[in-house]
Amino acid sequence: MRTLLNDKEITRERIRLQCLGIKSEGIHKGRKGGAGPTGGRSMIFPNGTLGNVPLRGNFVRSSPYTLREVDTEVYEIWHDLREESIMKVGFVPRPKFYDKLTTDDIPMWKLSALHGADCVATTLNRYCFLWRKGKQCRFCSIEMAIKSHNGISLAIKKPRWFREVVVEAYKEGVCNHITLTSGTPGTPDKGCKLTADVVSEVKRYVNVPIHGQVAPLDEDKFHYYDMLRDSGLDTLGIHADVIDPEVIKVMCPGKEDFGWEKYIKAWKYVVELFGENQVTSFVLAGLGERDDVLIEGMKRMASIGVIPYLIPFRPLPETPLADARPPDPERMIRLFGELQQIVLDAGLDVFKNKGGCMRCGACSSNREAIKYGV
Numbered sequence: 477m478r479t480l481l482n483d484k485e486i487t488r489e490r491i492r493l494q495c496l497g498i499k500s501e502g503i504h505k506g507r508k509g510g511a512g513p514t515g516g517r518s519m520i521f522p523n524g525t526l527g528n529v530p531l532r533g534n535f536v537r538s539s540p541y542t543l544r545e546v547d548t549e550v551y552e553i554w555h556d557l558r559e560e561s562i563m564k565v566g567f568v569p570r571p572k573f574y575d576k577l578t579t580d581d582i583p584m585w586k587l588s589a590l591h592g593a594d595c596v597a598t599t600l601n602r603y604c605f606l607w608r609k610g611k612q613c614r615f616c617s618i619e620m621a622i623k624s625h626n627g628i629s630l631a632i633k634k635p636r637w638f639r640e641v642v643v644e645a646y647k648e649g650v651c652n653h654i655t656l657t658s659g660t661p662g663t664p665d666k667g668c669k670l671t672a673d674v675v676s677e678v679k680r681y682v683n684v685p686i687h688g689q690v691a692p693l694d695e696d697k698f699h700y701y702d703m704l705r706d707s708g709l710d711t712l713g714i715h716a717d718v719i720d721p722e723v724i725k726v727m728c729p730g731k732e733d734f735g736w737e738k739y740i741k742a743w744k745y746v747v748e749l750f751g752e753n754q755v756t757s758f759v760l761a762g763l764g765e766r767d768d769v770l771i772e773g774m775k776r777m778a779s780i781g782v783i784p785y786l787i788p789f790r791p792l793p794e795t796p797l798a799d800a801r802p803p804d805p806e807r808m809i810r811l812f813g814e815l816q817q818i819v820l821d822a823g824l825d826v827f828k829n830k831g832g833c834m835r836c837g838a839c840s841s842n843r844e845a846i847k848y849g850v
Contacts, residue, residue, distance in 0.1 A: 483523050483848040489562060490521060491812060491841050491850070492805040493529045495762075495788045497536035498553060500543040505531035507589060514617070514792060518568040518592050518838050526568065526592050528838040533791055534799050568593050573644040578637050586630055588641045592838035595831075596645045597655035598638055600670050602631040605662030611730030613717065614796045615763065615789065618659045632670070635677035646682045653685040653831030654678065666691040668700035672707035679708040687832020689713040692734055692742040701746050710830040712746050713785075714739065715758040719773030720765035727763050740780070747781035753828040755782050761811055762789030762803030771814050778822035785833055786815050787840045812845035819846055 497516075506517045506528075515532030530536055531543075542554045546564070553562040574585040588598040602622045606612045612619075622631045645651035656674060658667045671688045678686065688709050693700060704712065716739055717731065718724050724732045739757075747755050757777055761770060774784040788808050791800045819826065826846055829835050837843040841850075 483525075483844070484850060486521055486523050486525070486563070487812075487841055487844040487848050488809055488850055490525070490527045490529075490844065491788070491808050493519075493541060493553070494527060494790075494839075494841065495802045495805040495808055496539040496541060497530035497533060497802075498541045498543045499536060499539050500531050502545075503531075503543070508532070508793070515790070518590075520566040520568065522563050522565070525844055526838050527841065528592075530790055530802075533793065535791055535801055571645065571650045572648050573641060573650070576644050578640045580628075580637065582628070582630070582637060584641045584644065587633060587637050588645070590645070590650055591655060592836040594650055594652040595655055595836040595838075596642055596651045596653075597657065598633055598641075600633050600638075600656055600658045600674060601661060601667055602659055603661060604659035606660065606730035608662065609730060611733075613728045613731065615727065615760070615792065617792045617795050620794055633674070635674045638674055639677045639681055642678050642682050642684075646684065651682070651684060653835055654687065655832045655836065656686065656688045658689060660691045664697055665700045665703075666693055666697075668693075668704055671709070672703045675704070675707040675709045685710040685831030685835075687711040687713065687830075687835075689715060689832075692738045694738075695741060698742075698745050701742075701749055705749050710750075711754045711756070711832050711834070712750050713756045713758065713833065714742050714746065714782075715756075716773070716777075717758050717760050718763060718765065719759060720769045723763050723765045740776075743777065743780050743782045752781060753783065753825050754830060756785045756829070756832070756834050757782050758833075759784045759786050760789050761786060761808060762801075767807075767811070770811070771818070774815060774818050775822075778818050778824060781822075781824070783819065783824050783826055783829065783834060784815060785840065785842055786811060809850050812841055812850045815842065816846050816849060 507514050516528045516530040518526050519529045540557045544552045546552050551565050571590045576584050588596050591597045602618055607619050661667050675686050692714050718728050777784050788803050791797050
């Protein structure tokens with residue numbers, strides 16, 4: 477086995493694995509759909525960090541990495557071309573709350589998912605108005621994952637249902653913070669009301685940090701952001717996803733209508749509202765964007781006080797981009813190096829983020845790149 481000498485080298489290997497995936501046989505390969513990174517599982521690396529690594533997807537078949545079980549729940553990652561073992565890893569175990577039912581007899585695994593080791597997440601609303609307009613993002617699968625239970629649609633979660641899940645997960649010790657994602661409805665509040673209702677319901681029973689994700693609003697609707705804060709929401713994500721305007725036209729035709737300035741105004745408002753280090757934005761890499769545009773966009777975010785959450789694009793089955801390739805891992809390593817400098821220069825501290833994707837960090841390598849460098 478090749479000896480990994482330091483945390484920086486583990487981080488570099490982690491980035492490569494999250495771009496290329498790992499071939500595996502005889503193990504559960506993770507969820508096929510839902511909130512957060514699908515088609516992968518949260519892996520425990522030798523230095524104790526966690527990362528969700530792709531195990532499904534067309535691109536994984538050509539990965540140079542293979543997973544081999546060497547002991548009960550202990551695996552080695554092999555690099556096939558170099559014919560050497562990279563490192564030993566484990567997986568975050570399946571939580572017990574998955575096997576429980578709500579008072580309406582709904583399996584809790586249908587309502588929520590464990591992200592990383594201690595973040596409970598759900599998609600509150602699986603409908604997005606951009607799909608109604610035929611302008612959905614080409615990488616998105618949100619409406620493909622709509623399920624039902626005994627005729628009751630689970631596409632929109634009732635606050636009580638999710639609160640029951642959180643209570644069980646908290647008692648189990650696997651809920652130290654929460655992530656609430658959502659599709660974007662065509663209503664003026666763009667989903668803020670449902671998010672606020674869920675936050676208020678949960679906070680009456682369990683006091684853990686909650687992260688929400690909503691769309692940029694028109695200025696005359698900014699009071700809905702105040703509603704989120706007043707409900708008890710701790711951190712907020714308003715996600716640009718794609719920064720390069722030329723790529724937005726192709727990949728996110730609906731978000732092209734939002735416009736960059738709409739994001740800028742919303743970010744400025746919510747940074748003042750939620751405080752330093754508590755606002756984030758997803759930034760996808762690997763969709764054809766230019767590096768200089770992506771880097772300048774992250775600098776602009778950081779100058780406002782928004783922490784960029786850089787993510788290597790992961791092709792999802794059944795989407796128009798199912799046969800696409802993730803970004804080159806060496807390019808991602810360079811981009812994470814840029815991200816580290818951007819965040820440090822802006823005086824932001826990702827480790828002071830209270831909850832959600834930035835605190836979990838499983839689907840990317842932001843925290844590790846910033847802490848250890850690449």
